[in-house]
Amino acid sequence: MSVLTRDEAQTRAQLLDVHHYAVDLDLTDGDETFGSTSRIRFTARAAGSTFVELKPDTLHSATLDGAPLDPAALTGNRLPLDLTEGEHELTVTATMRYSHTGEGMHRFLDPTDGESYVYTQLFMEDVQRVFAAFDQPDLKAVFDIAVTAPEGWTVLSNGITERQEDGRWTAATTPPLSTYFVCVAAGPWHSVRTEHAGLPFGIHCRRSLAPHLDADADEIIAVTKACYDRFHEKFDEPYPFDSYDQAFVPEFNAGAMENPGLVTFRDEFVFRSAVTATERMTRAMVIAHEMAHMWFGDLVTLRWWDDIWLNESFAEYMGYQTVNEACSDLFADTWIDFGVARKAWG
Structure with a gap:
């Protein structure tokens, strides 16, 4: 996995202005993996090449402004993007793997009663274990988080959460946040x-x-x-x-x-x-x-x-x-x- 350098972060911050993430997580896929879709709206200040970070179990699809990107282009944790100047929308759908090390989306089985709990820990660079992101602290954006969770679970997040009629939980739109601050904690x-x-x-x-x-x-x-x-x-x-x-x-x-x-x-x-x-x-x-x-x-x-x-x-x-x-x-x-x-x- 490539580690983002300060020079790379400065170059990307000069190129991009990130506006909004819509993140949709499905925690009902079983004990090993979960579904992740992220839609990112951003502006490229000039034409240029950059990348978005992701550490998936399986990358299913990625589209830039509606045009498909080749999932095989993912190298390590970087999916390359060739951008024209102007507004863009990137959508990435993947299956991600739970961790048992406190990195990314941690899953825990309580030996006392057999109940399961999951929570995120995204500091410093582990958001990419949960959803695709321009993962550096100075590229703040507004987040809308939605989570599909098992029956009987409560979902907590950075904003007030509500359970919808279809069983999905949605969190209130956040103020601009650095990617490493996004948090989801779900369980009974x-x-x-x-x-x-x-x-x-x-x-x-x-x-x-x-x-x-x-x-x-x-x-x-x-x-x-x-x-x-x-x-x-x-x-x-x-x-x-x-x-x-x-x-x-x-x-x-x-x-x-x-x-x-x-x-x-x-x-x-x-x-x-x-x-x-x-x-x-x-x-x-x-x-x-x-x-x-x-x-x-x-x-x-x-x-x-x-x-x-x-x-x-x-x-x-x-x-x-x-x-x-x-x-x-x-x-x-x-x-x-x-x-x-x-x-x-x-």
């Missing part, structure tokens, strides 16, 4: 929902963890609301998305991910037994860290990955600061943990 979730500041808030986990999430729901929601209010005191810009969901997902290969409107956390943060005050404070800090990214990272996004240090360092600092300011009634000595766990490391 156990959910605790509320509202705050006129927006729907929710926390979600697999059903087998429901008693443990319920035991901590009041604290998690209180921390979330307090941090949300404090960030609005800090920042002039209001929260830019239409909802705030937090999904605690199994076998996550990181601590958490700041997907706009749908933050994913490793479900070890749903505590199964008594824990220390420091562990509870760490969970609160991670909630605040990921929320800081809604502004610094999601609304305003790095152009290239050499700025990820600033994205993460800022969110980590803001996480500690905001928990200290907004949740002092729940957690004391936040800065002591910062000094021990982060300052010396930095």
Whole structure:
């Protein structure tokens, strides 16, 4: 697989202005693969050659402005495109493979009750494991996501989702997002929902963890609301998305991910037994860290990955600061943990 270089990304960003993705995923194909169709509307500022990225199990078809492209032209993860100046629409239909490594669309079978769950983790370059995309952070676009899921599942995404009469779920159109922020989490979730500041808030986990999430729901929601209010005191810009969901997902290969409107956390943060005050404070800090990214990272996004240090360092600092300011009634000595766990490391 070819790794996108910074020079290639700069060249493609000079050529393209990407407007809109319509992504349609079918999660009813079985336990190994899922269906993926993406329609991309974009403008080429001049005639030239470029490529779209995709890592399919099978590439079924691709059309550019209605004209078929040869699926055999896919080399590694790159499908070449020869463009004229002007508006274009690319449609790609493929079968994709679930992962069990937390990359792309991860699928998990709960050994407790036999229920299955899937969720995406697209940082840094794994959107192409889910749908075709111009996969670099500075080519933001608006997304419309639709998902066909098994009966009894709930689909979560970056925007408010609704189940349609045909059983498909559709998510509200997003603001412009970098490709690595798109998120889908689907399964028979156990959910605790509320509202705050006129927006729907929710926390979600697999059903087998429901008693443990319920035991901590009041604290998690209180921390979330307090941090949300404090960030609005800090920042002039209001929260830019239409909802705030937090999904605690199994076998996550990181601590958490700041997907706009749908933050994913490793479900070890749903505590199964008594824990220390420091562990509870760490969970609160991670909630605040990921929320800081809604502004610094999601609304305003790095152009290239050499700025990820600033994205993460800022969110980590803001996480500690905001928990200290907004949740002092729940957690004391936040800065002591910062000094021990982060300052010396930095």
